[in-house]
Amino acid sequence: MERRVRVRFAPSPTGALHIGGVRTALYNYLFARSHGGDFILRIEDTDSQRFVPGAEAYIIEALKWCGIKTDEGVEQGGPHAPYRQSERKDIYLKYAQQLIDSGNAYYAFDSAESLDAMRKDAESKGQTFAYNYQVRNQLETSLKLSADEVKQRIARGDQWVVRFKMPENENVEMDDIIRGHITINTSTLDDKVLYKSADQLPTYHLANIVDDHLMEISHVIRGEEWLPSLPLHYLLYRAFGWTDTQPQFAHLPLLLKPQGQGKLSKRDGDKFGFPVFPLRWVAPDGEVSSGYREDGYLPEAFINMLALLGWNPGTEQEIFSMDELIAAFSLEKVSKAGARFNPEKAKWFNAQYIRKCDDAKLAEYLIPMLAEKGVSTTPERAAKAVSLIKERATFPKDLLPLTEYMFVAPSQYDEKSVAKFWKAENVENLKKLAAKLAEFDKITAAETEPAVHQWIMDNQMSMGQLMNTLRIAILGISQGPSIFDICEFIGKDETLKRIEKAIMANA
RNA sequence: GGUCGAUUCGUCUAACGGUUAGGACGAGAGAUUCUCAAUCUCUAAAUAGGAGUUCGAUUCUCCUAUCGACUACCA
Secondary structure, eight states: OOOOOOEEEOOOSSHHHHHHHHHHHHHHHHHHHHHHHHEEEOOOOOOTTTOOTTOOOOOHHHHHHHHHSSEEEETTOOOOOOOOOOGGHHHHHHHHHHHTTTTTTTEEEHHHHHHHHHHHHHTTTOOOOSSSSGGGEEEEEEBOOOHHHHHHHHHTTTOOEEEEOOOOOOEEEEEEETEEEEEEGGGGOOOOOOOOOOEEEHHHHHHHHHHHTTTTTOOOEEEEEGGGGGGHHHHHHHHHOOOOGEEEEEEEEEOOOOOSSSSSOTSTGGGGGSBBBSSOOTTTTTOOOBTTTTOOOOHHHHHHHHHHHHHOOSSOOOOOHHHHHHHHHOGGGBBOOOEEEHHHHHHHHHHHHHHHHHHHHHHHHHHHHHHHHHHHHHHHHHHHHHHGGGGGGSSGGHHHHHHHHSSSOSSSSSSHHHHHHHHHHHHHHHHHHHHHTTSSSSSSSSTTTHHHHHHHTTOOOOOHHHHHHHHHHHHSSOOOHHHHHHHHOOOEEEEEEHHHHHHHTTT
């Protein structure tokens, strides 16, 4: 009997979501959709210290921009609401108590200071302090205090936490969809805190297992940084008696910095000239980080690029729509090693998507940019201009410099181009060409161009020299799409005017 | 330090015991064009090292090296 696929993306609202987090969300989403399952957004705000206002709204907006739609979550609610752990705080203590009653957890009364002291002490001896089976019986815990003593201490307001009682010397056998079988001995693990006294909230470990269970999560797809906690999580499921419905796990490889060492961090984005965040983010301290959206990346390109960072369908296809990603995605094809982020390839993806984009859609980017330059035009004209140059653009902002000369006559002429082509003979021929062009009712690439080419050959002029001289007169520089396409676009009158103006200006 | 994980061109990756180790980005060269892009063609570029297992290892095992994650009353 197959369980319904239900996955969750469970970020902490401690800041902006970086692209590693977006990729985790994406893989969860792709997995859910490809199995006809549910994608749930749960906010894990159990750390009251690190909570950042605005972070949750950012996460929601980022997922929307990416086209990742949530089926249940903080925004739309659902059968397991609420989806914000701070609003679920009442349910966790009960489960912590259940673990204590079954002998799988205990109260510990150590103060933060005494733990610190023990850590320092161990460090000074060159050892690492671990709160485990070796030390827990020497410390103040409910394990050695009587039930009454424990009650009294809690009643009188002593600080306490609930810790998991990690079994001694037991091999935990685990399976990961991406990494395969993993074994670890519990003696290397410590008694993790499950419930914090500081803010009366569960830690990640407890809240995570309880909520995944309650929300009937079938697959946990998360970053590799969680792999070391996997045995704890397995043991927690066992302690609760939930092993039969325990989700399957898949730990994703990390995203690495483009240069140097280490995983991609929130700090290195703008240092290397590319964003690490999907959207622009202004931190509470005022620090601004750039975003893919604001830098001109199309969400489809961004998602396509991200999907292929650590996953590959095994074919040579590289351009995928979201639907195609859903159809092709499988966790088994996710690679095991960390992936270094490549900003150059990200640009290439964007250029591919600009090219695929509708002219009318791109015109929507162009029109306001032209307006800012004092040029007003129709959507049709803008779309036509875009169609001539869109394969040369990487970002929407490239559209303006690429089309501006189609709307405004050049006011200056590129020195190098002039030096190369603006010669007396060429200018004479240009004047003749202007007279020739004047004979046409209107200029079209389809008819005028072959006619002019024939005329140039008949008159034994140099095609390259004359065409580039014309190009300078029309555009001011020797660049751009076919010159007759541009002349057709600006029209016969404007073409002749620009030729005349160029001759005057460069006389 | 300990535990766990990873290791194919500069980068992302394919090849799940038998291939001239493939593709893409980037780089270089050429073709094309009225120019610049684009496009097309071509080139350089990799199995971390060492032992095994096997008729045969990129692929399986072990060791070494390197990188990474984790080692909080953070997630």
